[in-house]
Structure formats: C-alpha cells, structure tokens
Amino acid sequence: MTTHEIADGELQFSTDRSRLDVAAIHRFISDESYWTPGIARELVERAIAHSLCFGAYASGAQIGFARVVTDYVGFAYLADVFVIREWRGVGVGRRLMDFVFAHPQLQNMRRFLLATRDAHALYARYGFTPLSSPKHFMERYDADALSPARRAGPAPGRDCVPPTGPGGRRAARSFRNARIVPSLGECEVEQDPGMTGGAAGVARHARLVRVTLPLDRTVSKPIDFASVS
Numbered sequence: 001m002t003t004h005e006i007a008d009g010e011l012q013f014s015t016d017r018s019r020l021d022v023a024a025i026h027r028f029i030s031d032e033s034y035w036t037p038g039i040a041r042e043l044v045e046r047a048i049a050h051s052l053c054f055g056a057y058a059s060g061a062q063i064g065f066a067r068v069v070t071d072y073v074g075f076a077y078l079a080d081v082f083v084i085r086e087w088r089g090v091g092v093g094r095r096l097m098d099f100v101f102a103h104p105q106l107q108n109m110r111r112f113l114l115a116t117r118d119a120h121a122l123y124a125r126y127g128f129t130p131l132s133s134p135k136h137f138m139e140r141y142d143a144d145a146l147s148p149a150r151r152a153g154p155a156p157g158r159d160c161v162p163p164t165g166p167g168g169r170r171a172a173r174s175f176r177n178a179r180i181v182p183s184l185g186e187c188e189v190e191q192d193p194g195m196t197g198g199a200a201g202v203a204r205h206a207r208l209v210r211v212t213l214p215l216d217r218t219v220s221k222p223i224d225f226a227s228v229s
C-alpha cells in the first residue's frame with residue numbers, strides 16, 4: 001500500500017509503518033492509556049501489524065499515534081489515538097485526525113466507528129455523532145480481555161483446586177459461572193438454575209492456590225479440573 005506523508009512545520013505525519021517507534025507506542029498505551037493499561041507489547045505489535053497506522057513525529061520522534069482497522073470498503077474503526085503529554089493542546093491531535101480522515105483509502109466509508117471517554121469534541125469535527133440507531137447495534141464487550149492478568153489466565157488444575165466430594169465435583173462441572181475471588185482466596189460459583197445449593201456452597205470453599213484473575217472477573221470458559229479431582 002502506498003505510504004502517505006505530510007510535513008507541517010516541525011511536525012510530520014506518516015503512514016509508514018517502518019517509522020513507528022513501537023516501544024514508545026507500547027509504553028504510552030500500556031502505561032498511560034485508560035483503555036488497555038498493562039497491555040503486552042506483543043499484542044500492540046500484532047494490532048499495529050494488522051492496522052492502517054498513522055504516526056505523528058516531531059524531529060523524527062514519535063509524539064502521536066492512531067490506527068484504523070478497516071476493510072477499505074465500507075467499515076473502519078479508529079483506535080489507540082494519542083498525543084504524548086508534552087505535545088498536547090497545540091493542535092497535534094487535530095492535525096493527526098485531519099491526516100487520518102484525508103487518507104484516500106478511507107473515503108466514502110459507510111460506517112466509521114470509534115469509542116471515546118471524553119474526546120467527543122475532537123471527533124465531532126469530522127462528522128462523528130452518537131450512534132444514529134443504537135438499538136440496531138450490539139457489542140460483545142470484555143473490558144479487560146487484554147489485561148496481563150487475563151492473558152496469563154488461570155492454569156487449569158493448578159490455580160484453583162476444587163473441593164472434593166460429590167457437591168464439589170458437581171460445582172466443578174458447572175464451572176461456567178465461577179468467579180475467583182483473590183481477596184478471599186476462594187472460588188465462588190454462582191447459583192445456576194440447574195445447580196443445587198449444596199454444590200454452590202461446597203464450591204465456595206474451594207482452595208485457591210494461585211490468584212490470576214481480578215476480583216470481579218467472571219470466567220467465561222469452563223476450567224478443566226480433570227487433572228485434580
């Protein structure tokens with residue numbers, strides 16, 4: 001794909017992937033972003049490799065970044081937009097967005113999406129509005145899917161040792177709704193309609209050997225306890 005670049009005084013904006021300072025981008029997203037704190041460098045690298053990336057530079061140093069995930073036909077999603085603290089408030093973000101939305105292969109997009117906590121005003125300049133038909137949209141959102149703790153994941157049969165006895169084994173089989181509660185050192189199992197109170201009660205006393213998940217994280221896949229019971 002053709003590389004696009006513009007110079008604007010001491011600033012440069014480029015889609016040249018080879019110019020990206022991946023260490024600096026990872027550092028910002030991991031240490032300073034509110035969306036994926038702690039994200040592993042390998043995941044940032046993978047995202048960069050599969051996105052159309054836009055860098056902002058001052059004297060060759062990375063001061064801003066944005067990426068677009070797109071099919072180059074009708075859909076695009078803007079992500080990981082940032083300007084480093086030292087350069088904020090002087091128009092870099094706006095010029096970076098000018099550069100993104102002027103990209104020849106992002107014209108006539110049927111749907112361009114983004115999510116932002118507080119920079120709506122910045123994107124409103126480019127025609128972004130709240131969803132026009134929110135009831136037509138669905139999402140599957142997992143806020144900390146990329147967190148280091150989640151990526152480490154519980155090691156089956158080691159992190160959480162299920163209770164023995166018929167109740168515990170039943171709970172382990174119904175482990176879809178289990179929560180690991182680090183502060184209590186326990187596995188807590190929600191009461192499924194098909195699960196007896198006894199099973200839930202016994203499972204609550206499961207012994208936790210190593211904590212790997214946040215307090216309120218619901219385990220979405222059954223944990224295989226076969227190797228322990």
Ligand SMILES: CC(C)(COP(=O)(O)OP(=O)(O)OC[C@H]1O[C@@H](n2cnc3c(N)ncnc32)[C@H](O)[C@@H]1OP(=O)(O)O)[C@@H](O)C(=O)NCCC(=O)NCCS
Binds near residue numbers: 082088093116118119
């Ligand atoms: C959001 C961010 C990229 C803006 O970059 P910037 O270089 O400071 O922005 P600019 O100086 O070009 O300002 C552009 C306009 O957007 C507005 N704006 C910038 N950040 C904003 C914010 N967080 N909330 C609301 N408006 C914001 C500015 O007021 C300005 O409007 P104006 O031209 O009418 O005065 C930058 O503040 C940043 O990196 N923040 C931390 C990471 C982040 O929140 N990224 C956005 C994720 S969606």
